Amino acid sequence: MEEQRNMEEPVLEVPFNENISSPAENQQAQNNNTVQNSSIIPQLERRLARDAATLQNLIQSGTLNKQQGQYYMSQLAKKSFEIERLKHDFARPAQNFSGAFDEFNSEKPNFFNIDGRSDVLNYLKNSNVNVDKDEITRISQMVEKLENCAVQRYLRKQAHEKALNDENEAAKRKLTANAQNSSSAGNKNRAFTREQIGRMSGAEFTKNENLIMEQLRKGLIH
Numbered sequence: 001m002e003e004q005r006n007m008e009e010p011v012l013e014v015p016f017n018e019n020i021s022s023p024a025e026n027q028q029a030q031n032n033n034t035v036q037n038s039s040i041i042p043q044l045e046r047r048l049a050r051d052a053a054t055l056q057n058l059i060q061s062g063t064l065n066k067q068q069g070q071y072y073m074s075q076l077a078k079k080s081f082e083i084e085r086l087k088h089d090f091a092r093p094a095q096n097f098s099g100a101f102d103e104f105n106s107e108k109p110n111f112f113n114i115d116g117r118s119d120v121l122n123y124l125k126n127s128n129v130n131v132d133k134d135e136i137t138r139i140s141q142m143v144e145k146l147e148n149c150a151v152q153r154y155l156r157k158q159a160h161e162k163a164l165n166d167e168n169e170a171a172k173r174k175l176t177a178n179a180q181n182s183s184s185a186g187n188k189n190r191a192f193t194r195e196q197i198g199r200m201s202g203a204e205f206t207k208n209e210n211l212i213m214e215q216l217r218k219g220l221i222h
Contacts, residue, residue, distance in 0.1 A: 048080060
């Protein structure tokens with residue numbers, strides 16, 4: 001008889017999985033914040049107490065062995081913890097977006113009254129998202145971080161463009177200097193003609209006098 005009891009695991013109503021462990025129902029209960037939702041708590045506590053008494057009787061009567069009894073006790077402990085969590089959620093007052101925003105705005109006034117930030121605020125107002133003051137604070141911190149990253153990217157881009165411009169200007173100056181040096185060297189190697197010397201102004205002759213005299217000595221001027 002004892003072996004038959006151990007082999008056949010008894011059916012025990014482990015309380016209300018569908019009522020406690022469903023996130024959708026818990027969120028709905030918290031959002032509505034009605035007397036009907038609040039009345040769930042006593043109902044769950046009564047069912048937990050009933051199952052605890054049933055489990056105690058089954059253990060004492062030997063219907064459940066030690067291992068089975070420990071398993072069901074752990075399940076009831078989980079349900080007790082979940083009930084306490086629900087009680088905490090129901091006790092927390094619901095806060096609509098307007099109230100949450102007013103609380104945030106009292107600490108950081110006009111934070112969203114800036115181009116770009118106002119778009120974030122309009123999204124929060126019109127999207128029906130469930131946010132409290134702490135969540136708005138986290139969003140504002142994220143907005144500030146994005147803005148700072150954008151500024152840093154702009155500064156890096158400006159610095160990169162300035163470096164490129166400086167390199168281009170240096171290259172242009174180098175090319176210009178090389179061209180001028182080449183032109184000067186070419187003038188020194190070019191022999192004047194008598195016609196060119198005759199058309200020179202006094203200033204031009206003075207500037208090129210040494211070169212002209214050197215070319216005359218070498219017999220280069222014809």
